[in-house]
Amino acid sequence: MNISVVGTGYVGLVVGACLAETGNQVVGADVDARKISGLQRNVLPIYEPGLDRLVERNQQAGRLSFTTDVAAAIAASEVAFIAVGTPPDEDGSADLRHVLAVAENIGKHMEREMVVVTKSTVPVGTAAKVSECLGRHARFPFHVVSNPEFLKEGAAVDDFMKPDRVVLGASSDHARSVMAELYAPFVRTGRPVIFMDIASAEMTKYAANAMLATRISFMNDIANLCERAGANVDQVRKGIGSDERIGSAFLFPGPGYGGSCFPKDVKALVRTARDHGTCLRILESVEAVNEDQKHRMFQKLSAAFDGMLKGIRVAVWGLAFKPNTDDMREAPALTLIDELLAGGATVAVHDPVAMEEARHRLGSTVTFADTSYAALEGADALAVVTDWNEYRHPDFSRIKATLRRPIIVDGRNLYLPERMSDLGFTYHSIGRGATA
Numbered sequence: 001m002n003i004s005v006v007g008t009g010y011v012g013l014v015v016g017a018c019l020a021e022t023g024n025q026v027v028g029a030d031v032d033a034r035k036i037s038g039l040q041r042n043v044l045p046i047y048e049p050g051l052d053r054l055v056e057r058n059q060q061a062g063r064l065s066f067t068t069d070v071a072a073a074i075a076a077s078e079v080a081f082i083a084v085g086t087p088p089d090e091d092g093s094a095d096l097r098h099v100l101a102v103a104e105n106i107g108k109h110m111e112r113e114m115v116v117v118t119k120s121t122v123p124v125g126t127a128a129k130v131s132e133c134l135g136r137h138a139r140f141p142f143h144v145v146s147n148p149e150f151l152k153e154g155a156a157v158d159d160f161m162k163p164d165r166v167v168l169g170a171s172s173d174h175a176r177s178v179m180a181e182l183y184a185p186f187v188r189t190g191r192p193v194i195f196m197d198i199a200s201a202e203m204t205k206y207a208a209n210a211m212l213a214t215r216i217s218f219m220n221d222i223a224n225l226c227e228r229a230g231a232n233v234d235q236v237r238k239g240i241g242s243d244e245r246i247g248s249a250f251l252f253p254g255p256g257y258g259g260s261c262f263p264k265d266v267k268a269l270v271r272t273a274r275d276h277g278t279c280l281r282i283l284e285s286v287e288a289v290n291e292d293q294k295h296r297m298f299q300k301l302s303a304a305f306d307g308m309l310k311g312i313r314v315a316v317w318g319l320a321f322k323p324n325t326d327d328m329r330e331a332p333a334l335t336l337i338d339e340l341l342a343g344g345a346t347v348a349v350h351d352p353v354a355m356e357e358a359r360h361r362l363g364s365t366v367t368f369a370d371t372s373y374a375a376l377e378g379a380d381a382l383a384v385v386t387d388w389n390e391y392r393h394p395d396f397s398r399i400k401a402t403l404r405r406p407i408i409v410d411g412r413n414l415y416l417p418e419r420m421s422d423l424g425f426t427y428h429s430i431g432r433g434a435t436a
């Protein structure tokens with residue numbers, strides 16, 4: 001099939017490359033000329049495991065190309081995916097400007113009957129607006145489909161290639177049959193393609209992210225209570241996660257969820273509820289708990305220095321909002337660094353892949369260390385914010401010898417409190433009590 005994917009960010013690039021891999025002719029179109037010129041030379045704007053090889057192989061095979069000429073990409077395709085950003089507006093609602101601009105563009109430039117697929121995460125009711133924009137200009141029939149994306153950054157290619165399920169909101173047989181054909185190679189193992197009405201598909205994406213964010217905030221709440229009550233949240237987590245009704249995923253406490261999706265999607269769903277004259281009380285609390293949690297690491301560091309952070313140097317390990325990505329959107333590390341700097345501390349940072357992104361965001365406010373151990377030089381404490389593999393089994397004697405004081409605040413519970421105590425560290429983690 002001839003496909004255009006408009007927006008070549010985390011989602012559009014993965015979708016385009018994976019659809020090309022299964023034999024389709026795909027054009028990725030974006031208004032960002034720098035991004036496109038890099039992609040044409042197989043230089044990826046993001047770090048995503050396995051994606052570089054997929055892009056290169058499919059460009060070489062002539063199945064995948066990139067252009068800033070969005071109109072031409074649309075004119076040459078029978079299916080168009082809209083994969084542009086939907087950032088939060090001032091009131092928390094999803095800003096649909098980019099999505100609707102692309103819909104107008106598709107309406108203007110389509111040259112045949114088309115299936116128009118919304119991949120971007122959009123609130124319930126958006127498909128109707130997309131249809132309206134298309135209809136203003138279209139000279140051919142079109143079919144709007146809502147196809148929310150559930151990939152996880154860091155495992156995006158695998159998630160798209162082997163999805164747990166594919167959700168498709170469609171209202172015509174033509175759209176259903178085109179989408180079923182497109183996804184057939186990805187669900188050969190029997191994973192379900194779930195067809196539903198468009199509004200339900202739009203809602204499914206938000207409900208899924210809201211549920212995952214709820215689990216995280218729930219565990220962070222429990223972790224904070226564990227600290228006060230003398231329980232160990234890791235043991236509680238294992239104790240409840242082994243219950244099949246609960247399951248073990250997304251029960252890890254931490255420094256609060258970040259990233260480009262959970263914060264904005266929770267906000268947007270809360271807003272959608274308000275717009276419909278109701279309120280999602282659980283989700284409003286999920287958001288409030290997360291906001292508090294993002295300050296927990298700073299509070300622990302501040303307490304470790306009796307509130308006197310002026311002149312203290314802190315090494316921060318991990319800047320990306322989670323491992324295996326360079327995405328720092330809404331990363332908890334940014335909140336911690338802001339607070340440390342405001343408190344008069346200096347900061348040295350390390351991340352295995354997000355250093356370039358960090359340089360854009362943090363400029364000269366912090367020191368960028370080439371290695372995790374270099375970040376410790378002259379530091380009074382270490383804060384572990386992202387659970388990258390390389391931080392899981394560090395050389396503790398080297399850490400102790402390099403730090404000026406043996407203080408570690410671990411936002412991911414990577415180390416065993418008893419062991420840290422035996423090694424002579426003052427060790428703070430989440431929901432497990434401090435050891436000195």
Ligand SMILES: NC(=O)c1ccc[n+]([C@@H]2O[C@H](COP(=O)([O-])OP(=O)(O)OC[C@H]3O[C@@H](n4cnc5c(N)ncnc54)[C@H](O)[C@@H]3O)[C@@H](O)[C@H]2O)c1
Nearest residue numbers: 007008009010011030031032083084085086098120121149
């Ligand atoms: N990142 C994720 O993990 C993830 C997962 C599932 C769903 N989503 C959703 O997918 C959508 C895209 O997210 P992302 O992380 O890929 O965003 P992104 O910011 O990485 O990429 C968006 C791209 O769209 C381009 N763009 C904006 N306006 C355009 C226009 N008018 N024409 C052409 N290109 C345009 C931008 O230049 C950018 O390259 C969002 O709605 C997001 O919520 C994201």
